[in-house]
Amino acid sequence: MCAILACVAVGAAACTGNGDDHPQRPDTGEGSIFAETLAAEYRPESSELDGAPFYRIDASFDPASARLSGEQEVFLSSEVARTEVTLRVFANDDAFAVNGDNVQIHELTVDGQDAEWTLDRSLLRVALPQAVEGGDAVRLALSFEQGVPQLADPEPLDLGGEGGYGIYGSAEGITSLAHWHPVVLPAAPALTDLPAQGDISAFAAGFYDVTFEAPAGYEVATSGEEVERDDVNGGATRGRYVTVAARDFAIVLSPDFERLEEERDGVVYRVFYDSEDTDFREARDLLDYASGAVAVFSERFGPYIYDELDVVPISLRGGAGGIEFAGLIGIGASLYNGDPLGALGESSEDSGLLGLVEGVFGGGALDGVLGDLLGEDGDGSMLGLADVTEFVVAHEVAHQWWFNAVGSDSIEHPWMDESITNFSATLYFEDRYGPEAGEEQVQAQLILPFQTMGLLGAQDAVVNQPASAFSSSIEYSGVVYGKGGYFFVELRELVGDQAFFGGLAEYYSRYRYELAPNRAMVDIISELSGRPAEVDELYHRWIEETHGEDDLGSVSDGGGPLSGIDLGGVLDDLLDLIGD
Structure with missing residues (x-):
């Protein structure tokens, strides 16, 4: 196991993870649960996205400790992965980080093998063990743990904003988890730091299969559609959410949420x-x-x-x-x-x-x-x-x-x-x-x-x-x-x-x-x-x-x-x- 705290403290130290198995990328073609999240006329196009990044994440949020943790694997085609893969770890950027470096990365592997990687503020660079040839694909796996900041209520003169516009953090009884997991960038960025204003989500469209455990009494809104839900741990819930052609996956939750739901012209609004x-x-x-x-x-x-x-x-x-x-x-x-x-x-x-x-x-x-x-x-x-x-x-x-x-x-x-x-x-x-x-x-x-x-x-x-x-x-x-x-x-x-x-x-x-x-x-x-x-x-x-x-x-x-x-x-x- 990598010495994470030392790695994060120096900001760009090389680390390796442990080996694990190499499961196959799930079926995402027409007829899959992923294609079913598209409008009917677009479902056949799901098969055309076989080369898109596929994220499978299992995560949970604990409001008592304000910690978010999870395990992630992402399948990448040769169009994205060559000799190095770059991911954006938003919670480590100055706009999001809690008391400086915030994210701990554990057990990072590529195709089940230890891989060298560096975490430089919000950029996670992973060296592939060997060059990826056309038609090949790789599986990158890791676990992560990070704080979720408690934000002050917005102030009238607050133009800078803490927490990156407030989209990652808890305030006014609402926890917003935007850009909460390491996201693969389609190309190496020109800048290490994110801009002070504007959108920061210039990502490739991808598939998501996310299992999220929410605290007892919380109502959860997410990208994608819920396909499973179970009660666990004294009232907590584990929901599984899937989507396709998504450039990110957001989670917003609150113990105070109620929900109005209605279908209009084939679209369900919540x-x-x-x-x-x-x-x-x-x-x-x-x-x-x-x-x-x-x-x-x-x-x-x-x-x-x-x-x-x-x-x-x-x-x-x-x-x-x-x-x-x-x-x-x-x-x-x-x-x-x-x-x-x-x-x-x-x-x-x-x-x-x-x-x-x-x-x-x-x-x-x-x-x-x-x-x-x-x-x-x-x-x-x-x-x-x-x-x-x-x-x-x-x-x-x-x-x-x-x-x-x-x-x-x-x-x-x-x-x-x-x-x-x-x-x-x-x-x-x-x-x-x-x-x-x-x-x-x-x-x-x-x-x-x-x-x-x-x-x-x-x-x-x-x-x-x-x-x-x-x-x-x-x-x-x-x-x-x-x-x-x-x-x-x-x-x-x-x-x-x-x-x-x-x-x-x-x-x-x-x-x-x-x-x-x-x-x-x-x-x-x-x-x-x-x-x-x-x-x-x-x-x-x-x-x-x-x-x-x-x-x-x-x-x-x-x-x-x-x-x-x-x-x-x-x-x-x-x-x-x-x-x-």
């Missing part, structure tokens, strides 16, 4: 909620938003790949109002009650102004400060803020198309999923409630974030750049979500609906289960439009250059959603609020 914070009507609203978004995007882009979708509250912070996982979307716990002003104490990356002003300037004190910004009734209706929960749900549902089904490098090219996803959420309002409602969301969620960014002192920047290149979360949100999202409004107007939506549907079909290269969707739309030179010019202006103030306007111009508001007075009041 909304988890705490009835003391969210009443049944609000839970039904969330289910309605999610099912409505699936219907809109299935019609526009192609059918949703799964036959189940979970909606759960997570105690988010650090600029996140929603978060996406395979077959599961997390919504900031304060947004669950449908009161946008009640969420002002938490920032919200996925909700336009909330991600820029609310997160910076804080909670309920804004009721009397923002005045005109909140509308005559004080409900945020003037800027579309009354619809913020519904917008966040639509945004996260859109990620089931633009993140999970079609993957991209969200670290190097975050616009590839976030910009199209934010545009897609405005499309949901257009298709469900009419063009005027869609335009209101374009103003509130695309133009307003960019203009507010300038109001707060951030500068325009190139959209297509790594997440780490943005100077702040304010700049990241305004440029990627705002300006990047509005690019698709301009592209649609240039090429027309037939080429635009035909191109998005073709992109979804061509790159489903793959990692799409940068600009792939634009190139497909360009080809269908027959106007490549004009599309290329538009792309470079909006995505590769900085003309945002000319194209979207600024507060000083007096146009856009902030026109007619005494912004000088608002800013003076906000600065007084910060001083208090």
